[in-house]
Amino acid sequence: MSAIKQKGWKEIPKGGLILEAGNAEQYETGSWRSQRPVRDEQKCTHCLICWVFCPDSSIIVEEGKIKDIDYKHCKGCGICAAECPAKAITMIDENEFREKEE
């Protein structure tokens, strides 16, 4: 499911080095997810606790408010749902969305 074209051994930096900072963003890990965090806009107080805890920087914040969740990178660990003081985030089985998409 990687969006990056896989390169041959002559084309990549030697020694397994990553020569560019911050390029982990290009590696889409969203397909690893089995549970999807879904945010209830009504309950959310925009306290940003989820943004603090999210290990994958997948809480998208604009002008101090939570705008969205980055499902291309969210691995579905559930920390946001567990930490949310307003109980505004629910983890839902990813299959439910896949069935709908199909």
Place this chain on the structure above:
Amino acid sequence: MSKKTVAITGNGAAAYAFKQINPDVVAAYPITPQTDLVQSFSEYVADGLVDTEFITVESEHSAMSACVGAAAAGGRVMTATSANGLALMFEILYIAASSKLPIVMPVVNRALSGPINIHCDHSDTMGARDAGWIQIYSENAQEAYDNIIQAVRIAENMKVRLPVMVMYDGFIISHGIDRVDFLDDTTVRDFVGKYQPNYPLLDVEKPLTFGPLDLYDYYFEHKRQQAEDINNSKPVILEIAKEFREISGREYGLFEAYHLEDAEIALVALSSTAGTIKAVVDDLRAEGRKVGLLKPRIFRPFPYMEIAQALSHLKAIAILDRSVSFGGFGGPLFTEIRSALLESGKIPENINIIYGLGGRDINQQDIKGIYDQLDGIVRSGRVKERVQYVGVRE
């Protein structure tokens, strides 16, 4: 070229090479028989004769880890070890090679435990032969000194950029006093030159990552690169040997052939044993016998084609291994050479002699016996026992 001839131990000569190379960082832990190499070098550090940052560590695992960190930071880095110390480094040896860090490390060959033993055999470095390091075996203190200086250039060559081990035999060479010709400091300094790191971590303008997770999608590609780079070191090793001859007058190749061209039978042996064999070759040649010796210098990358060609005209050869590959078909040198001979089309009769484990001496009489046995094989056309243990009590 100016030179200084001294009587010195192998470890003393190696420490002197360290001093002249003046690396940025040395991280090392003492182990017999390497100990007085590092001890002598630490005195050069204490006396202010080098600029090296000398890191005393709590183990060899830490020594090699500190070397990896220092080399990734962008320094010219050296260390040294033996036997169990090398075994404790094992995990980090692979990381140094796969991260393409040009660390130079003399390994003073010693038998691995157990039972515990401090004397020479090659079980330590033979066990590490697949770690991705270039491996250079030295016959005597002079070669140890010369190989350490050349190793810096080989490791740092842009086409190579790999760590290099330089071996010499524990106690026999490390503690025996040899005649050694030292180059002067300026000559060595000019020869090794200034180190240019490719991707120094300390360059904060260009942030980068060393050692990231590398799964099934790229690990194989990185291993393929490593295989290519170590094979590319072969012409580089020869090129540097040529340059070294210009400053020293001493010849180095991938291996040394001693009275081999017109020989009918020959021995193949690494390191100090080759010195003993040369004396036997001289004696037998004086009697008119057509005997020779091939002494591999570079074991990794293994110069299989060159060695196969050099041996293919012989009628019979004995390959001497100072280590056992338990359960294997002969020792590691034997399996390499026997396999390489298939490339030459013509395969001399061959036997494998396992000898000298744990520092057991091999003397001139033993070696003469092996040549006599080869003569018998040539006469009868029969090999009674392919893999033999010489010098062990039945």
